[in-house]
Amino acid sequence: MAFCKDFNARMQKYKPDTPMSVTIPAFKDNTFEFTVKSSSVSWYLKKAAGVESGSSRTGHVTASKVMLTHIYEIALVKQLDPYCQYKSLASICKSIMGTANTMGIQVVKDLD
Template identity: 50%
Template sequence: MSKAKVVTATIRLVIPAGQAKPSPPVGPALGQAGLKIMDFCKDFNAKTADFKSDVPVPVVITAFADKSFKWVMKTPPASYFIKKAAGMDSGSQRPGHQHVAAISLKHLHEIALVKQQDQPMVGLPSLVKSLMGTARSMGVRVVTRPEDAP
């Protein structure tokens, strides 16, 4: 009979692809849990080597009592995808009052398909609605057809 490992910590970080280093935020977070920082950095950088360097990658690291760990890579945040699809660098300073870009429902649907990997139990229409709210809070107008976007 195998014994289940005891979880001592769950660490959530967002690290740029291929740029995990023992410096903050990675080093202190893993060091507090007593994990081997360089093992994680090498593994993460190897798995994200083919990503663009500016892609933020959310990671969930589960630390166990025997100082071992496992980690799961998530899809980049919805705001990253919306900014890329809308061709903008940052959101509106006054969301709700000022629109800085527009994005079509088709784009949101494609983003929802990618984000569904992290949330397989959530339906696509719900994810699209959630993405519409995220876009609105960033000052991005959602249009029905790509031709309507300026």
């Protein structure tokens, strides 16, 4: 019962239909902890680009475009993850831009 209350309290701030990664280690003394991570970068990029999937021919066909502001907003969300909280925002942005590149999503300054 305590787990359900804690879990529901933490999930209040997230939007419905957003995939989340949750790690729950349980201990012998019936205690537990859980870590909630935000969705994957690829999910955020597909949502920002408005596409179902990335390019089937990366480097040859562009699936869509996203603006630098989208990259920055995704980086702000990912910075709250336990494993990214000590990384600089610039390095998180570079990582997201690399993921966008491998998905065939072009990062532009302004959408035309």
